[in-house]
Amino acid sequence: MSQIDPGGGIAPKVLDHHHGGVLSSLHEHKQGDSLHAHFKDRTSQTVLTVALVLTLVFAFVEVFAGFYANSLALISDAGHMVTDAAGLFLAVLAQVISKRPPSAKLSFGFGRAEALAAFVNGIGMVVLIAWISFEAISRLITPHDVRGETVTIVALLGLILNIFVAWMLSRQNHSMNSRAALLHVLGDLLGSLAAVIAGVVIYWTGWMQIDPLLSLVVCLILIRSTVSILKESYHFLMKGVPHHIDYIKVGQDLRAIPGVLGIHDLHIWEMSPGFPALIGHVEVSDLLTWPQTIATIRQILLERHAIDHVTLQPELPIQSFT
Numbered sequence: 001m002s003q004i005d006p007g008g009g010i011a012p013k014v015l016d017h018h019h020g021g022v023l024s025s026l027h028e029h030k031q032g033d034s035l036h037a038h039f040k041d042r043t044s045q046t047v048l049t050v051a052l053v054l055t056l057v058f059a060f061v062e063v064f065a066g067f068y069a070n071s072l073a074l075i076s077d078a079g080h081m082v083t084d085a086a087g088l089f090l091a092v093l094a095q096v097i098s099k100r101p102p103s104a105k106l107s108f109g110f111g112r113a114e115a116l117a118a119f120v121n122g123i124g125m126v127v128l129i130a131w132i133s134f135e136a137i138s139r140l141i142t143p144h145d146v147r148g149e150t151v152t153i154v155a156l157l158g159l160i161l162n163i164f165v166a167w168m169l170s171r172q173n174h175s176m177n178s179r180a181a182l183l184h185v186l187g188d189l190l191g192s193l194a195a196v197i198a199g200v201v202i203y204w205t206g207w208m209q210i211d212p213l214l215s216l217v218v219c220l221i222l223i224r225s226t227v228s229i230l231k232e233s234y235h236f237l238m239k240g241v242p243h244h245i246d247y248i249k250v251g252q253d254l255r256a257i258p259g260v261l262g263i264h265d266l267h268i269w270e271m272s273p274g275f276p277a278l279i280g281h282v283e284v285s286d287l288l289t290w291p292q293t294i295a296t297i298r299q300i301l302l303e304r305h306a307i308d309h310v311t312l313q314p315e316l317p318i319q320s321f322t
Contacts, residue, residue, distance in 0.1 A: 045092060048181065051165045052088035055081055055185070058161050065154040069147035072132075072139050073198040073211045074155060077191035081158070084188050086124060088181050093117065112272065115236040121181065122230035129219045129226065136212035136219070143208040151211075152199030159192035183229055187222045194218045239269035242276045245305050250278070253300055259284050259293050261317055268307070277309035283317050290314045 062078030093113075166189055169182045194214035201210040241247045247268055254263045266280035278301060284293060294312060301307040 045096070047168050047171075048088055048092045051168060051181070051185065052085060052092060054161060054165055055088060055188075056085040058158060059085055062154060062158055065150060069150040069154070070144055071146045071151045071195065071198065071211055072135055072144070073191070073195040073215050074151050077155065077158060077188060077195050081188050084185055086121075088185075112237065114272075115233045118229055119233035119237060121183070122226055122233060125183070125187070125222065125226040126230075129222055132215050133219050136215040139212035140209055144211075146198075146202050146208055146211050148199045148201075148203030150199075151195055152203060155192050155195030155199055159189065159196055162189035162192050183222075183225050187218070187225070190218045190221055191215075236270055239267075241268045242270050245276060245307070250301070250305055250307075253304060254282070254297060257293065257296055257300065259286065259289050260297075261285055271309060275309065276305075276307045277311075278307050279311045281313045281315055284314050285317075287314060287316060 059078055059081035062074060062081055066075035066078045162185060166182065166185045169185060194217065198211045198214050201207055235243075245268055247266075250268065251263050251266060254260060254266075260282055262283040264281050264283070266278070268276060268278050271277045282293070282297070284290060293314070297312065298310055301310055
């Protein structure tokens with residue numbers, strides 16, 4: 001039953017778990033609506049789970065070996081692998097959450113879970129880079145004795161494992177979330193490689209400073225990719241205009257359509273990664289021609305700007321009512 005609201009109109013039915021039919025109809029996409037989904041299932045959940053288990057198991061091996069060998073390169077790699085495991089766990093969790101259907105409280109669904117996981121992963125990388133850099137500088141000033149042979153063997157095993165995990169993830173089509181997970185693994189691969197080199201150099205030359213020095217090199221390499229992931233996920237979470245869409249050009253194209261007098265309150269964002277959406281108000285000269293006008297608008301937005309999800313409100317100019 002519909003209800004009379006205090007304002008004198010007809011209030012819609014309340015949406016809760018007792019009104020599943022109403023909820024599903026409200027989220028339904030009919031002919032003429034956009035073709036978007038509320039998530040993109042682009043990364044194998046199984047691959048992420050396997051990568052998570054392998055990374056977590058070897059992380060404990062490296063933690064023990066790192067403290068035994070007193071190697072910063074190995075300890076930082078172990079810490080990096082723990083962060084990798086956390087990042088991969090977030091990636092798996094985001095995959096599961098993002099597939100949940102829209103609800104009465106979250107009508108857009110859970111597609112932003114992937115971007116949120118990517119952002120958290122990026123923050124984790126920043127913290128790790130800062131800690132390794134601080135410790136490396138300390139060890140450059142005061143060198144520590146390192147067991148080069150132990151570092152070399154364990155780091156070599158870690159390198160092989162990280163190459164395998166990176167290969168698995170690289171074979172997937174990357175969402176923002178999975179690329180953030182791959183960033184962690186690639187960073188750890190570099191960390192393992194640095195630890196192997198450090199172990200070999202220390203074993204043959206006894207030069208202990210190579211251990212923290214290579215750790216700093218890995219940190220410098222990781223900073224650029226980490227910042228990129230943080231910027232991309234932040235832009236998405238803040239509902240920024242997709243990078244491939246020119247906001248000004250969209251407005252100009254819409255104003256050039258016959259019958260359109262003006263555009264205002266125009267917003268463009270991504271509902272989920274890869275699915276741009278547009279809403280706004282369109283001033284038209286004649287409401288009777290709106291069906292033809294909106295059809296032209298949809299065609300132009302799809303062909304020129306790849307925008308499929310369009311919600312526009314037609315309006316007559318204000319002077320039409322005076």
